[in-house]
Amino acid sequence: MNIAFSPCPNDTFVFHAWVHRLLEGAPELNVTYADIDKTNSWAARREGPEVMKISYAALPYVIDDYELIPCGGALGRGCGPxxxxxxxxxxxxxxxxxxxxxxxxxxxxxxxxxxxxxxxxxxxxxxxxxxxxxxxxxxxxxxxxxxxxxxxxxxxxxxxxxxxxxxxxxxxxxxxxGFPIPLGAIIARRSLGMKAPLTEWIRESVEFAWANPDASMDYVMEHAQEMSQEVARSHIDLYVNEFTRELGEDGYAAVESLLGRAADEGLIPAFDLQKLRD
Known part of the structure; x- marks a missing residue:
């Protein structure tokens, strides 16, 4: 399976177990490391891997062709730009x-x-x-x-x-x-038809990372763009949280609030918010 996510510590921490074939039954991953601006562009052109990490702000432009995977992304408190x-x-x-x-x-x-x-x-x-x-x-x-x-x-x-x-x-x-801030989303092509297994594999990878926090550190630091290990760990602690494991009702409400408000302001295209859950 082809996937694209950033080389940032939160993404490499989350996907370490899957990338290194530590999940029983999960397919082998072919990873492209790309910053979110590139994956946003790929999604907008319907190019790139079947599974990608993009910005929540880019989701309205591609929601007809990609579905939101309710785990693996970045959404939380105290972690805004x-x-x-x-x-x-x-x-x-x-x-x-x-x-x-x-x-x-x-x-x-x-x-x-x-x-x-x-x-x-x-x-x-x-x-x-x-x-x-x-x-x-x-x-x-x-x-x-x-x-x-x-x-x-x-x-x-x-x-x-x-x-x-x-x-x-x-x-x-x-x-x-009053909501947490939505940052990055994991999406998959709707034509792939694999939302349920993708959700399970990504959640297992997150849970493995938490259960074995040191196992991924070599992989994380390999892609950490010269930041110190201390900064990398702080990055992971900030961006990998319960919303990474499960978006949940609070997470969906935060995304709906952000994108609904932005659409009302004319900053993004209006769309049916139900598609976030479909």
């Missing part, structure tokens, strides 16, 4: 008319930024530029851009770049809605 600036403090109004770099314009992070900015920056930011996420903090530090939207391990390292946190979009979302 950050808006950073240099010497900017925590006043969102300082971003009015400014240039902001984002890692993708089809990401959940960007969708949250748009919802947050509509509420907090009535004048609106200025230019939005898409930039690989690992280049954003250096660009803000060096004054090439005014602010950046960052994800993943950047929440642990942004102070190393002498940057200030303008907003934690996860905190804002939780305060505004």
């Amino acid at each position: 950050l808006v950073l600036s240099k010497n900017g403090g925590a006043d969102p109004s300082t971003l009015a008319g400014k240039t902001v770099a984002v890692p993708s314009d089809k990401s959940t992070a960007y969708l949250l930024f748009r919802l947050w900015a509509a509420q907090k920056i009535p004048e609106g930011p200025g230019k939005i530029t898409v930039m690989p996420f690992h280049e954003i903090m250096p660009a803000v530090r060096d004054g090439k851009i005014d602010a950046g939207l960052v994800i993943h391990e950047a929440r642990f390292t942004y102070k190393d770049y002498n940057l200030d946190k303008v907003a934690d979009l996860g905190d804002w979302w939780e305060e505004d809605t």
Whole structure:
């Protein structure tokens, strides 16, 4: 079976057992490691592997052809994207008319930024530029851009770049809605017709990872893009949680809230929310 997910520690931790054929009865995986911007694009073009990790923000564009697998993704509390600036403090109004770099314009992070900015920056930011996420903090530090939207391990390292946190979009979302924040989703082609077994295999892989937390560390660090083991473990602890094992009613409600609200604001195409569960 062909699958694509990121080389980030949460994904390699989750899929380690399946990738290494430690699950009885699960098919062998052919893995493509790709950042979420690439998998979002592949899904939009109906290309790429049958199973992929994409952004929840990209799901409305592909929901007719791909089904949401209710485990293996990233959704939780205290794990949202950050808006950073240099010497900017925590006043969102300082971003009015400014240039902001984002890692993708089809990401959940960007969708949250748009919802947050509509509420907090009535004048609106200025230019939005898409930039690989690992280049954003250096660009803000060096004054090439005014602010950046960052994800993943950047929440642990942004102070190393002498940057200030303008907003934690996860905190804002939780305060505004009471829901956890949906980030990344596992999807499979509907034509594959394997939602039930895929859910079982991914859940078994998650549970194996939790039961054997050190077993995956060599694999995790092999793909961890030069981050320290301490940062990798913090990344896993933050992004792999009960919603990874089972989306559940709270998880579905969070996704429906995010995508329904974004559709109402005209930020994504409107669609039948029931398709998230079908």
